[in-house]
Amino acid sequence: MTERTSLVVLTGSGISADSGLATFRGAGGLWEGQRIEDVATPRAWRRDPALVWRFYQLRRAQLGQVEPNAAHQALVELERRLLARGDRFTLVTQNVDDLHERAGSTPLHMHGTLAHLRCERCGWRAEDRAHLDPERFVPCPDCRFERLRPDIVWFEEMPYFLDEIDTALSRCTHFLSIGTSGQVYPAAGFLAAARARGATTIVNSLDAPENLDPRDEFHAGRAIDVVPRLVERWLW
Numbered sequence: 001m002t003e004r005t006s007l008v009v010l011t012g013s014g015i016s017a018d019s020g021l022a023t024f025r026g027a028g029g030l031w032e033g034q035r036i037e038d039v040a041t042p043r044a045w046r047r048d049p050a051l052v053w054r055f056y057q058l059r060r061a062q063l064g065q066v067e068p069n070a071a072h073q074a075l076v077e078l079e080r081r082l083l084a085r086g087d088r089f090t091l092v093t094q095n096v097d098d099l100h101e102r103a104g105s106t107p108l109h110m111h112g113t114l115a116h117l118r119c120e121r122c123g124w125r126a127e128d129r130a131h132l133d134p135e136r137f138v139p140c141p142d143c144r145f146e147r148l149r150p151d152i153v154w155f156e157e158m159p160y161f162l163d164e165i166d167t168a169l170s171r172c173t174h175f176l177s178i179g180t181s182g183q184v185y186p187a188a189g190f191l192a193a194a195r196a197r198g199a200t201t202i203v204n205s206l207d208a209p210e211n212l213d214p215r216d217e218f219h220a221g222r223a224i225d226v227v228p229r230l231v232e233r234w235l236w
Contacts, residue, residue, distance in 0.1 A: 005087040008172040010190055012094045014179020014205050018224035019066045040154045056150040057134035060114045068103035071227035076104040078231045090168035094187050108161040116151035169193045174200045179223045182209030
């Protein structure tokens with residue numbers, strides 16, 4: 001009996017860049033002009049919550065200015081076709097935008113999402129697209145704590161969905177990495193985990209990521225150009 005295809009897709013900032021969103025690691029290690037340690041750690045939030053809040057509120061507002069691209073849409077079609085024939089498909093993303101959802105996918109957001117806010121005191125969490133003022137904190141509607149925080153997994157925090165991701169990797173037959181640097185763990189270790197299981201491993205990014213191995217099938221280029229071709233080859 002032929003083994004059922006079980007595909008795990010990991011996406012990084014490269015797929016969102018083709019929709020006009022800035023990549024996480026810019027020139028000099030900056031993210032849109034800010035040092036990572038100043039906007040993406042719990043210590044930064046404790047030290048200067050106003051700076052961190054403003055930074056993420058501006059990113060949240062930017063979501064309404066971009067649209068999913070052909071790479072996002074190709075993954076939706078790939079998922080639809082694989083599931084229709086009884087195969088498995090798991091989409092994991094390091095990205096905090098909502099472009100996969102808007103294209104029609106249901107990803108595991110291991111680093112959280114800009115579209116959600118959460119309360120550090122009571123754990124309340126919900127989608128919020130209405131409160132975008134960069135100068136005004138939003139209080140928790142449940143416990144009335146003075147300020148919600150972005151529902152983003154910062155450095156030094158535990159990513160979401162690790163159990164689900166581990167289960168998907170344990171049974172995957174194919175692994176596709178799109179637009180990742182291969183530098184941020186634990187996501188950077190997923191390629192090796194899939195390879196160790198014997199999965200076919202396919203990688204797309206502008207340049208070879210740090211975790212690339214000679215056993216991986218590497219396709220250099222923009223996700224918007226490469227991913228639709230890979231999906232078309234897979235389906236036909």
